[in-house]
Amino acid sequence: xxxxxxxxxxxxxxxxxxxxxxxxxxxxxxxxxxxxxxxxxxxxxxxxxxxxxxxxxxxxxxxxxxxxxxxxxxxxxxxxxxxxxxxxxxxxxxxxxxxxxxxxxxxxxxxxxxxxxxxxxxxxxxxxxxxxxxxxxxxxxxxxxxxxxxxxxxxxxxxxxxxxxxxxxxxxxxxxxxxxxxxxxxxxxxxxxxxxxxxxxxxxxxxxxxxxxxxxxxxxxxxxxxxxxxxxxxxxxxxxx
Amino acid sequence: xxxxxxxxxxxxxxxxxxxxxxxxxxxxxxxxxxxxxxxxxxxxxxxxxxxxxxxxxxxxxxxxxxxxxxxxxxxxxxxxxxxxxx
Numbered sequence: 001x002x003x004x005x006x007x008x009x010x011x012x013x014x015x016x017x018x019x020x021x022x023x024x025x026x027x028x029x030x031x032x033x034x035x036x037x038x039x040x041x042x043x044x045x046x047x048x049x050x051x052x053x054x055x056x057x058x059x060x061x062x063x064x065x066x067x068x069x070x071x072x073x074x075x076x077x078x079x080x081x082x083x084x085x086x087x088x089x090x091x092x093x094x095x096x097x098x099x100x101x102x103x104x105x106x107x108x109x110x111x112x113x114x115x116x117x118x119x120x121x122x123x124x125x126x127x128x129x130x131x132x133x134x135x136x137x138x139x140x141x142x143x144x145x146x147x148x149x150x151x152x153x154x155x156x157x158x159x160x161x162x163x164x165x166x167x168x169x170x171x172x173x174x175x176x177x178x179x180x181x182x183x184x185x186x187x188x189x190x191x192x193x194x195x196x197x198x199x200x201x202x203x204x205x206x207x208x209x210x211x212x213x214x215x216x217x218x219x220x221x222x223x224x225x226x227x228x229x230x231x232x233x234x235x236x237x238x239x240x241x
Numbered sequence: 242x243x244x245x246x247x248x249x250x251x252x253x254x255x256x257x258x259x260x261x262x263x264x265x266x267x268x269x270x271x272x273x274x275x276x277x278x279x280x281x282x283x284x285x286x287x288x289x290x291x292x293x294x295x296x297x298x299x300x301x302x303x304x305x306x307x308x309x310x311x312x313x314x315x316x317x318x319x320x321x322x323x324x325x326x327x
Binding site for chain 2: 184
């Protein structure tokens, strides 16, 4: 008990469980289900991208099924990014596409019996921090330090602390939204399976469609949409130099 | 005094607190309903903009949902992590 957030020793299906531990100095490091599930998701994506690269390199004039699918995915992501971000889209296409595919696969992995990695605050918070870093760097790069200071003292100078809190709330609310949504889906599925036992036969598939696929896709879309909105806010609508 | 506030008492109070925390779900429910209603009205007025209206509505609803999720998180912390247990 009390080894960390949701890392307790109860037998309730949705907890993060330690697989094995090792000692470094006087610290105990746990390899948990989140690590394993993240690795599985990453391996799937790496293998997929390997094949996708091969298919695109061959580049048949009449594309096959797989090449069509890959081109469809890339075109969809490109369209989404460029319709939201305007002139700066070409710089952030790779980042947005990467986090979109990673979060989507993580959310959907509940369908395949994994514990979704995004239901661990240790996975979503780094994603939020990544976005926050990108926003801050873009602010300093495109608005120059003077512009950043002006933005912080927006209506009046004594508004500065409130604006600062607003800035630092961005990664926390981004990551908590994703985490809580996926976690609530995971917990509800675990309760359905754990408490109903025999009665939970076949019909929970409907719940899976809602919690894993619909909710997961929506949350992925929302995370990427908010990231893009914040970044294009930071970049400003400067004309392409 | 010690006998009065034993572990079962704290456990029961945590469960009541978790139930109260989930009342936070009322706000996002009302807010999302209002957003969906206005989106339906917007689509009725301008059916051509259905895609844009839907994506804007979903984004706004997801942001409005955050407060409810905070309540849910508090409830889950109270039930499963039991921070009040000695």
